[in-house]
Amino acid sequence: MSDKLIELIHVYKDFIVRKGVFGKEHRPGIWDVNMNIRKNEIVGMVGGSGGGKTVIAWMIVGLLKPTKGSIIYTPMGLDVTKADKKQLKQYRADVQLVFQDPYSSLDPAHTVKWHIEDR
Ligand SMILES: Nc1ncnc2c1ncn2[C@@H]1O[C@H](COP(=O)(O)OP(=O)(O)O)[C@@H](O)[C@H]1O
Ligand SMILES: [Mg+2]
Numbered sequence: 001m002s003d004k005l006i007e008l009i010h011v012y013k014d015f016i017v018r019k020g021v022f023g024k025e026h027r028p029g030i031w032d033v034n035m036n037i038r039k040n041e042i043v044g045m046v047g048g049s050g051g052g053k054t055v056i057a058w059m060i061v062g063l064l065k066p067t068k069g070s071i072i073y074t075p076m077g078l079d080v081t082k083a084d085k086k087q088l089k090q091y092r093a094d095v096q097l098v099f100q101d102p103y104s105s106l107d108p109a110h111t112v113k114w115h116i117e118d119r
Helices: 053-060 085-092 111-114
Strands: 004-020 023-038 066-075
Touching: 023 053, 053 085
Parallel strands: none
Antiparallel strands: 004 023, 004 066
């Protein structure tokens, strides 16, 4: 059954936390994340501060590149981690992010649907 919309497969993100005389120090941000978002499904991600929710969301919309792994957008047959500029532009017509501060990102006089739909 192919009702998959977005699929995260063995996704890792390391951060370089320090550059010194002994070279770069890498710190794992998130590791081995596997997740499916299916059509008509609402998925919530729950976790403590620093757990990786924002990093995962940024990677899904292509604002951050994983160190390793694939993020597949099934309707386009696209691996978001390998997408070029043109493909990302097309992808972002479908997949968007509402940023964290809801008071600056959303107008309370309208629904979320109103904000993200093509007008
Ligand atoms: N630019 C960055 N440089 C170094 N570490 C980062 C950076 N962005 C996020 N991290 C680390 O990645 C982990 C996940 O952070 P984040 O996704 O912001 O968590 P959450 O949104 O769940 O609070 C944390 O350990 C955080 O310190
Ligand atoms: Mg966050």
